[in-house]
Amino acid sequence: MVLKGIDLEIKKAEVVSIVGPSGAGKTTLLQIMGTLDKADCGSVIINNCDTSGLKEKELSAFRNKHIGFVFQFHQLLPEFTAIENVMIPALIGKAKSSDAEKRAKEILDFLNLSERFNHKPAQLSGGEKQRVAVARALINQPAVILADEPSGSLDTVHKEELHRLFFDLRDKLHQTFIIVTHDTELAKATDRVISMKDGMIST
Numbered sequence: 001m002v003l004k005g006i007d008l009e010i011k012k013a014e015v016v017s018i019v020g021p022s023g024a025g026k027t028t029l030l031q032i033m034g035t036l037d038k039a040d041c042g043s044v045i046i047n048n049c050d051t052s053g054l055k056e057k058e059l060s061a062f063r064n065k066h067i068g069f070v071f072q073f074h075q076l077l078p079e080f081t082a083i084e085n086v087m088i089p090a091l092i093g094k095a096k097s098s099d100a101e102k103r104a105k106e107i108l109d110f111l112n113l114s115e116r117f118n119h120k121p122a123q124l125s126g127g128e129k130q131r132v133a134v135a136r137a138l139i140n141q142p143a144v145i146l147a148d149e150p151s152g153s154l155d156t157v158h159k160e161e162l163h164r165l166f167f168d169l170r171d172k173l174h175q176t177f178i179i180v181t182h183d184t185e186l187a188k189a190t191d192r193v194i195s196m197k198d199g200m201i202s203t
Contacts, residue, residue, distance in 0.1 A: 003029060003039070003199045010144065013174040015166055017187040020196035026180045027148055029196070033178065034146045035063050047143045064093050068137030068145040072152040074129040076121040076136075082128075083108060083117045086135045093140055100139070107135040111165065127158030134165060138175070147179040151186065163189065 003025050010016055018026045031037040033044055035051050043052045046066055054062055068089075076085045083104050090100035108114060111131045121129055130150060137145045147166075151159040163186050169175040179190065187193050195202045 003032070006042075006201060008194065008201070010176060010178060012143075012176055013170055014192065015170050015177045015190045016179070016192045016194060017190040018178065018180045018194045018196060019182070019184075019187050020202070024196040025199040026196050028199075030146050030148055030178065030180050033144075034067050034069060035059055061093075064089055065140050066143045068140070068142040070130070070133050070137050070145060070147040070150045072149040074121070074133040076129060076132060078121050081118045081120055082113060082124065082132045082135075085121070085132055086139055089136060090139045103139060104135065107138050108132070111135055125158070126154050127161055130154060130158070130162050131165065134162075134169075138169070138173075144176045144178060147177060147181075149181060150179065151181070151183060159183070 006029060018029065020026055028037065032039050035044065035054075039052070043050050045051070046062075049062065049066075051059060051062060076082075077088070080088075083101065086104040086108060087097075087100040090103060091097065095103075105114075105117065108117060111134065113128065113131055113135070116124060116128060116132070119128075121132075124132065133150075134145075151162050154162060163183075166177050166179070167189070170177065179186065181187055
């Protein structure tokens, strides 16, 4: 999908949804914003840093520190416990193991998962897995969390829990979210809806 003339600014503590039909370019836009793909032209500026000027190693370190990701299927590593999964980005960022563990426990506790620290993904419900995935995205206190169909694999109850969590994190931690979703209820609840069609933002 080729994006055309995308010009977009997201404010801190804003929850923004990106909607549109399949093939509209939503995931491509999210991947470029997340520095996973490079745009042919233009720039992606996060926390006043123009990421287009960063070399691959610098970009990887920047992504680890400033961007959190939540996917439709949690992408937790099955051999690790909940707390170990959450700690991984902090350890990649060279945090001390004791500091990473302390921070992971605080976040999991905040997300009402303190009873699940030592459970592996196979022992968690779908909703719990996604909350662990959100905790992992939060561990390095990123500027923005990018979520691609985060509730797409959840039942109604867990979906509503996850959506409420996003707004709690905005209100309590001033966390910024950009969410690609087909869920109309979630989109309606967000601070701003960006509609896409054929690689462009449609009005």
